[in-house]
Amino acid sequence: MKNLLEHMGIEPDRLHFSWISSAESTKFVSVVREITAKVKALGPNERFVKKEAKVA
Amino acid sequence: MSTYTENIQQIAQRLLKECRVEMVIGFRKGSMPLMNEPCVITQPEAVNQLVWDSNCGINLTHYLTNRKEKIGIVAKGCDSRNIVTHITENKIQREQLVIIGVPCLGMIDRRKINAMVEGDIQSVSETDDAVTVATRNGEQTFAKMDVLQQNCAVCVHRNPVIHDEMVADPVPEQNGVDQYADVAAIEAMTPDARWRFFDELLAPCIRCYACRNACPLCYCPTCFVDESKPQWVGKSQDPMDVRTFHFLRAYHCAGRCTDCGACERACPVGINMRLLTKKLNKDCLDLYGWEAGLSPDARPALDVYKANDPEDFIK
Ligand code: SF4
Ligand code: SF4
Numbered sequence: 001m002k003n004l005l006e007h008m009g010i011e012p013d014r015l016h017f018s019w020i021s022s023a024e025s026t027k028f029v030s031v032v033r034e035i036t037a038k039v040k041a042l043g044p045n046e047r048f049v050k051k052e053a054k055v056a
Numbered sequence: 057m058s059t060y061t062e063n064i065q066q067i068a069q070r071l072l073k074e075c076r077v078e079m080v081i082g083f084r085k086g087s088m089p090l091m092n093e094p095c096v097i098t099q100p101e102a103v104n105q106l107v108w109d110s111n112c113g114i115n116l117t118h119y120l121t122n123r124k125e126k127i128g129i130v131a132k133g134c135d136s137r138n139i140v141t142h143i144t145e146n147k148i149q150r151e152q153l154v155i156i157g158v159p160c161l162g163m164i165d166r167r168k169i170n171a172m173v174e175g176d177i178q179s180v181s182e183t184d185d186a187v188t189v190a191t192r193n194g195e196q197t198f199a200k201m202d203v204l205q206q207n208c209a210v211c212v213h214r215n216p217v218i219h220d221e222m223v224a225d226p227v228p229e230q231n232g233v234d235q236y237a238d239v240a241a242i243e244a245m246t247p248d249a250r251w252r253f254f255d256e257l258l259a260p261c262i263r264c265y266a267c268r269n270a271c272p273l274c275y276c277p278t279c280f281v282d283e284s285k286p287q288w289v290g291k292s293q294d295p296m297d298v299r300t301f302h303f304l305r306a307y308h309c310a311g312r313c314t315d316c317g318a319c320e321r322a323c324p325v326g327i328n329m330r331l332l333t334k335k336l337n338k339d340c341l342d343l344y345g346w347e348a349g350l351s352p353d354a355r356p357a358l359d360v361y362k363a364n365d366p367e368d369f370i371k
Pocket of ligand 2 (some may be wrong): 263264323324326329
């Protein structure tokens with residue numbers, strides 16, 4: 001799914017997957033830190049966003 | 057290929073006479089040149105309607121979904137792979153079918169021909185490697201190679217993967233074709249360029265859903281695009297709704313699509329939405345060594361777990 005979204009032009013750093021056990025608190029913190037940094041670097045998402053409903 | 061029609065008729069007649077099947081699904085001449093239409097034959101006397109030429113691009117597997125009868129079905133390479141997928145997905149039982157295999161030399165892309173001739177096409181004739189079309193202004197002949205559907209030009213499974221009867225000896229498979237050159241070209245673009253590419257590709261889409269309707273994989277009683285409670289995807293012409301529809305349609309075909317080309321063929325505005333399904337086919341091949349519908353005994357890529365499945369996308 002990530003591959004197809006990126007194929008359509010979603011930035012590779014926009015979507016992240018992780019598997020974290022409830023016991024892995026340090027991993028959770030570091031993954032969230034990493035994701036936030038990457039997404040912040042990309043700026044606000046403009047893609048797959050509906051601007052406003054078009055009225056026919 | 058000239059003997060195909062005759063052989064299909066003979067086989068169909070025999071199957072019907074011996075009551076081995078209740079119906080034979082095949083093609084008959086369409087009312088327009090370059091467009092043959094599916095037909096169901098139930099009487100041995102009616103088999104002379106059946107034809108075969110390079111205008112049989114529709115995927116007949118579509119007509120098998122949930123049928124209870126014994127059915128004879130004419131199947132080229134890609135169709136046979138979709139039949140396998142139908143069997144795997146329990147949409148038809150192998151025992152119900154007599155598969156009449158057609159070794160395929162590719163189907164003609166009527167849009168390519170239409171773009172090259174002036175005036176309405178009145179009739180079409182073909183030999184093994186050439187197609188001649190007649191218009192009011194005279195005749196024009198094309199090398200068949202130049203007017204093939206793109207998926208046929210790069211097809212590596214032209215012979216049926218399962219069959220009970222064959223209308224001819226197998227044809228040589230194409231070696232050394234670069235099946236995924238078009239997808240690789242998109243992969244090589246920057247994300248921005250890819251975004252714009254699909255914006256332009258999908259801009260003419262009128263959401264008629266012909267691509268979905270033509271696809272043998274799309275057999276759900278209610279498609280996600282038609283549901284309103286919950287509404288999975290916006291129903292408007294907004295580019296984001298259109299893109300979401302195409303993204304989800306393609307994903308529903310992941311690991312199942314045989315690149316038969318029926319979807320692209322059906323599109324009234326000529327969108328090549330196969331660039332999405334093909335990406336998934338390519339990923340399935342690269343990541344899992346999987347090609348859809350090659351054997352009824354194999355479980356699909358998205359249906360099995362292997363300890364060595366790639367998981368680089370998970371942090
Ligand atoms: S998605 Fe298109 S190419 Fe793939 S199986 Fe369906 S109709 Fe054929
Ligand atoms: S067939 Fe073509 S126009 Fe119709 S929904 Fe599919 S891509 Fe859009």
